[in-house]
Amino acid sequence: MRIESSRYTERFGAIQLHDVQKVLELDSGRAKEGTPQEALAVLKIDEDTIKDHEERMAIVIPTKNEKLKLFEGVIAGVPHECLKIVVSNSERRKFDRFRMERDALAQYCRFTQRRALIVHQKDPRLGEALRAAGYPELLDDQGLVRDGKAEGMIVGMLLAKMIGKDYVGFIDADNYFPGSVWEYVRCYAAGFSLAETPYAMVRVLWRYKPKMSVHGLYFKKWGRVSQVTNRVMNTLLSHKMGFDTEIIKTGNAGEHAMTLKLAEILPYASGFAIEPQELLSLFEGYGGVLPAADPEVAQRGIEIFQIESRNPHLHEEKGVEHIHEMLLAGLGALYHSPLCEAETRELILEELQDQGALPAGEEPPKPQLYPPFAKADIKAFRRALEPHLDEHMIWPNK
Numbered sequence: 458m459r460i461e462s463s464r465y466t467e468r469f470g471a472i473q474l475h476d477v478q479k480v481l482e483l484d485s486g487r488a489k490e491g492t493p494q495e496a497l498a499v500l501k502i503d504e505d506t507i508k509d510h511e512e513r514m515a516i517v518i519p520t521k522n523e524k525l526k527l528f529e530g531v532i533a534g535v536p537h538e539c540l541k542i543v544v545s546n547s548e549r550r551k552f553d554r555f556r557m558e559r560d561a562l563a564q565y566c567r568f569t570q571r572r573a574l575i576v577h578q579k580d581p582r583l584g585e586a587l588r589a590a591g592y593p594e595l596l597d598d599q600g601l602v603r604d605g606k607a608e609g610m611i612v613g614m615l616l617a618k619m620i621g622k623d624y625v626g627f628i629d630a631d632n633y634f635p636g637s638v639w640e641y642v643r644c645y646a647a648g649f650s651l652a653e654t655p656y657a658m659v660r661v662l663w664r665y666k667p668k669m670s671v672h673g674l675y676f677k678k679w680g681r682v683s684q685v686t687n688r689v690m691n692t693l694l695s696h697k698m699g700f701d702t703e704i705i706k707t708g709n710a711g712e713h714a715m716t717l718k719l720a721e722i723l724p725y726a727s728g729f730a731i732e733p734q735e736l737l738s739l740f741e742g743y744g745g746v747l748p749a750a751d752p753e754v755a756q757r758g759i760e761i762f763q764i765e766s767r768n769p770h771l772h773e774e775k776g777v778e779h780i781h782e783m784l785l786a787g788l789g790a791l792y793h794s795p796l797c798e799a800e801t802r803e804l805i806l807e808e809l810q811d812q813g814a815l816p817a818g819e820e821p822p823k824p825q826l827y828p829p830f831a832k833a834d835i836k837a838f839r840r841a842l843e844p845h846l847d848e849h850m851i852w853p854n855k
């Protein structure tokens with residue numbers, strides 16, 4: 458794979474925020490040396506390096522009632538070396554959609570000699586294991602994991618840690634192009650290969666997100682939600698730094714990955730606020746404005762890569778209400794951040810009212826925050842799940 462070198466890096470406390478790096482070539486051939494001139498502007502990441510990182514990566518696929526055909530395409534797009542972890546919150550009563558997902562995954566793994574893990578978010582045994590691990594914050598009053606994409610992602614990250622992976626990446630289950638999925642994971646691997654700290658994050662920016670218009674297919678660059686979230690996040694950072702910045706281009710990136718070392722020290726927001734909150738948690742904890750959340754981490758530094766994919770992104774359209782829900786969740790996280798001053802708050806209210814997502818005079822909701830899962834006793838989690846693992850783990854030839 459060839460990608461652009463990082464041409465500009467914004468520094469905020471202990472955080473290095475790299476500007477967008479475009480994918481130039483999906484496959485850059487064998488591991489031969491690049492020319493010296495190339496090294497300045499372009500980085501070649503050879504196949505072995507990509508594979509070395511993929512081997513150490515779990516890919517978490519959160520899913521809730523997605524079309525089975527899309528789910529099948531997504532699992533087919535994840536590179537062979539990665540361990541797939543599916544966390545499903547799909548219907549089990551009328552139709553057992555979870556069972557269909559499980560069967561499809563098992564069949565796929567059998568034919569491709571792959572390994573995977575699949576759990577249902579509402580499995581009471583998962584709830585018990587979280588309680589045993591001392592991480593009950595994720596549970597509702599019936600002892601089951603709460604609804605939400607973020608909640609599914611946190612379960613996935615705990616499973617990745619339990620298995621001993623070094624990196625965890627996320628891929629939505631409603632993606633139409635297996636080829637995009639494949640590229641996103643390669644972007645994660647490329648980003649990690651460039652990181653100089655164990656605390657790194659890679660966020661994917663889509664080249665285009667095609668939309669149907671009256672004139673046919675239109676290749677849009679920015680989504681409605683991401684445009685607003687990025688603007689507000691940049692305003693917040695600009696105020697703190699005293700210089701205008703436009704560095705944030707991936708405030709909402711659902712397709713992103715982290716080193717486990719970084720993933721386990723971040724507080725997370727519920728539902729769709731999770732992606733903007735990850736950045737906020739970093740700015741709050743390591744931006745140098747508030748006291749450092751962990752001085753050792755601040756010492757090593759944190760790197761955030763934003764990589765622009767070649768493939769266009771096409772996923773399920775879920776309607777205006779869904780867009781409003783996502784806007785409210787993300788901007789709610791920003792609004793209630795201790796870093797957010799009056800001017801940015803005002804901008805948030807204006808944006809939400811302009812989009813028709815919030816009536817005048819109201820404030821966006823404060824997202825529920827979950828503590829970093831570093832505190833969870835992973836051995837106790839494993840012990841509690843162990844008797845049931847056979848049911849959830851799909852290893853070939855079994």
Ligand code: GDD
Nearest residue numbers: 519520521544545546604605606609629630631709710711
């Ligand atoms: N496990 C689980 N539990 N998965 C869920 C849940 C849940 O309660 N709710 C939704 N999901 C799954 C969906 O099935 C899908 O695979 C993925 O989470 C993303 O949900 P979508 O409903 O498709 O969200 P979106 O496409 O509008 O937004 C995505 O992209 C945004 C911009 O990049 C999400 O990834 C957002 O989080 C992201 O900000």
Ligand code: MG
Nearest residue numbers: 629631772773
């Ligand atoms: Mg989607």
